[in-house]
Amino acid sequence: DQQVKQNSPSLSVQEGRISILNCDYTNSMFDYFLWYKKYPAEGPTFLISISSIKDKNEDGRFTVFLNKSAKHLSLHIVPSQPGDSAVYFCALRGGAQKLVFGQGTRLTINP
Amino acid sequence: DVKVTQSSRYLVKRTGEKVFLECVQDMDHENMFWYRQDPGLGLRLIYFSYDVKMKEKGDIPEGYSVSREKKERFSLILESASTNQTSMYLCASSFPLSYNEQFFGPGTRLTVL
Numbered sequence: 001d002q003q004v005k006q007n008s009p010s011l012s013v014q015e016g017r018i019s020i021l022n023c024d025y026t027n028s029m030f031d032y033f034l035w036y037k038k039y040p041a042e043g044p045t046f047l048i049s050i051s052s053i054k055d056k057n058e059d060g061r062f063t064v065f066l067n068k069s070a071k072h073l074s075l076h077i078v079p080s081q082p083g084d085s086a087v088y089f090c091a092l093r094g095g096a097q098k099l100v101f102g103q104g105t106r107l108t109i110n111p
Numbered sequence: 112d113v114k115v116t117q118s119s120r121y122l123v124k125r126t127g128e129k130v131f132l133e134c135v136q137d138m139d140h141e142n143m144f145w146y147r148q149d150p151g152l153g154l155r156l157i158y159f160s161y162d163v164k165m166k167e168k169g170d171i172p173e174g175y176s177v178s179r180e181k182k183e184r185f186s187l188i189l190e191s192a193s194t195n196q197t198s199m200y201l202c203a204s205s206f207p208l209s210y211n212e213q214f215f216g217p218g219t220r221l222t223v224l
Contacts (some may be wrong), residue, residue, distance in 0.1 A: 009151070027130070027141055033214070040133070043215030044154070090152060097142055097161070097207060101154040 003027050004092055006102035014110055020075040021105050022073060023090030030100075032093040034049060035075045037086045038104070044089060048075070080109045114138070115216035117202055123222045132219050134202030139200040140214075141207045143185035145169075145177065148199040148218070160185055161207065192223045 036044035053085040118133035156169030203213040
């Protein structure tokens with residue numbers, strides 16, 4: 001039973017446009033939400049996070065939105081750049097310092 | 112610059128072999144984690160450790176064991192490798208009680224024949 005779902009395995013976006021990646025979860029106990037980015041042959045790297053007491057956090061071109069009532073997390077990238085092409089994982093903290101990861105979405109930015 | 116290193120980038124083993132995957136971090140982190148990454152399944156936690164000689168089972172511990180004799184080193188052991196353990200293995204570390212960015216190593220691509 002998957003607690004965290006990224007329903008889109010892949011997403012293709014034109015350079016300069018907005019990329020929106022989504023993540024849904026079922027457990028209300030998650031209290032901290034992170035996005036990681038992974039390039040091929042590298043480990044995931046932390047991108048941006050948000051705590052459950054907020055509904056938005058922004059860092060440059062990256063914004064994370066949290067809708068607790070819908071149990072929905074999203075990452076907006078604007079404007080999208082070719083270097084943003086990677087696999088993106090949402091990761092949710094549910095206690096005991098463990099993270100539960102989504103399945104990942106492969107984002108491709110087309111020139 | 113923070114660093115998590117893994118002993119091998121690619122490894123090929125035979126069914127039934129005992130396999131050791133090593134992970135070392137230089138950030139003095141208390142927490143260390145082993146994940147496996149499979150297509151369509153994301154990252155799944157195998158084992159983690161909060162301190163030296165401490166270990167906790169993750170979501171998929173079957174067929175694996177771990178060892179943490181020193182703070183900076185966390186080893187994953189496949190007692191008798193099977194083909195369904197062919198995967199990308201990722202090690203990570205973090206500080207405790209912080210809003211927990213985990214730092215990942217580059218991964219070991221293990222193939223069991």
